[in-house]
Amino acid sequence: MPISRRTLLLSSAVGAAGTTTLWPLAADAAPYRGPLRTDPFTLGVASGDPEPDGFVLWTRLATDPLAEDGLGGMPNRVVRVDWELAADERFRRVVRRGSVAARPGSAHTVHVELGGLSAGREYFYRFHAERWTSPVGRTRTTPPRWATGGSLAMSFVSCSQYEHGFFTAYRRLAEDEPELILHLGDYQYEYQAGVYLAPTGNPRDHEGPETVTLANYRQRHAQYKTDPDLQAAHAVAPWAVVFDDHEVENNWADEVPEQPDPGFPARRAAAFRAYYENMPLRRTSIPRGIDMQLYRRIRWGRLATFHLLDTRQFRDDQACGDGYKDCADAYDPRRTITGGEQEAWLLDGFRRSDAxxxxxxxxxxxxxxxxxxxxxxxxxxxxxxxxxxxRQRITQGWVDARVRNAVVLTGDVHAHWADELKLDYDDPTSRTVGTELVCSSITSTGDGADVPSGTHPWAAWNPHLKFYNNQRGYVRTRITPDALTADFVVLPYVSAPGAPAHTRASFVIEDRVPGLTQIADAPTPAARAAGSGAAQAAGNGTAAAVPQIDRP
Structure with missing residues (x-):
């Protein structure tokens, strides 16, 4: 019987594999020349950064993923990893195959950067190492650059604190079978177990100390990737990733750590190296010391251009000591969140865009x-x-370039928001020039609670803020030439595995009509009851309560 796509995606844990030569061989493990006695594909498979003719395939070999040295229990030797790419999920029509070396110096990670493939096509891939075979992943190339029609199913996520809950939202996202997934930061968190507590407690713990060294970051990434729900999301579609702060440490800014730390440059370099090793990124993102090229574009034909930004590595330090402030320095025209080079790249992209x-x-x-x-x-x-x-320069930039439809996707704040963007926020009647969609967290800050009104209290004096909800989840979009539809998907709880998901609200952005039109706000009675029951069981109090946001 053929393997259905749904069966494939919901099968047991996805695996991991090795890498090409990026860094020297490790010298701190005794060489072992024998065969791999246990399955090394414990961390799953992934693909990313699709283009019309190719994408990146990823895996990492680890027989003991939580090993303290960050090397995944692997022998101190090169392991040959074979890979296959097929046009069908049973691999009857293999279109490409090859071999790469997974090396100890890069924690046995593998990045296979493919080109020369057909545009707008679905593919399936897997890896082999000795007698072991990885799970199968699905990926795709983007449409031809000239293609203007069709549609794109894209979902975006952020903020997955392992300790704060179960990654069920990743599983529900995989079940939607999107064509592209964006991760907008805080893929993993740096804290030692028990330091960062969800309001209702942590249902599981981090392994190891706070991440500071390369071994720490490798171990932490491995722990996250052992999660079968995260593995399912990685296996279902290509990802495009950008980091925020917790991939290094809370609220860092360029070379400025949260607290004074002379060792921060080394910590940042270690975090960047581990991030590259564990993500399906192209070789253009290989770190060089404390620097990493992460901002880039992904074009989905002429339907959509995704400008992926890096708002950490080049920013000026947060003004007035960070936090919520009335701060004159926030208006200083010399201050930047992107750095001058990235800003110029983005503005040039607006001017050249035909999307x-x-x-x-x-x-x-x-x-x-x-x-x-x-x-x-x-x-x-x-x-x-x-x-x-x-913000003013970039907003004015897309207005001056006559960008047809400008949409900003955001993570970080652990809640769903939708708002309309202005050139002048002090004038509520001023023209709307773009739209922002903000995804909640996968788990960060725990279960949360429904906000029945869908409105945050701040909207009373910020009328451009159109929607708010404080449950965990993700945003599912459908992009067509005529409209972008966004579903704010929520889960009633993450403190236990297996939660159902439902659409809390849906909005549409029409072509050439910036702003939001709500088309659904209908949590099912069963989902609302489940959310209420989970909140009561967890002692969350009333569902209408609006907790503090923007915690680390």
């Missing part, structure tokens, strides 16, 4: 969120509110 939809995939809240009802503005210094001139 129906220009989509910014980035990390922190873009639109204004004033949390003070009075005349004095109190804003988050860690968001674009703390870099007002940067």
């Amino acid at each position: 129906r939809w220009d989509v910014l995939g980035q990390q922190v809240f873009f639109g204004q969120r004033d949390n003070n009802a009075g005349p004095q503005k109190v804003l988050s210094m860690d968001s674009w509110d703390g870099y007002q001139a940067s």
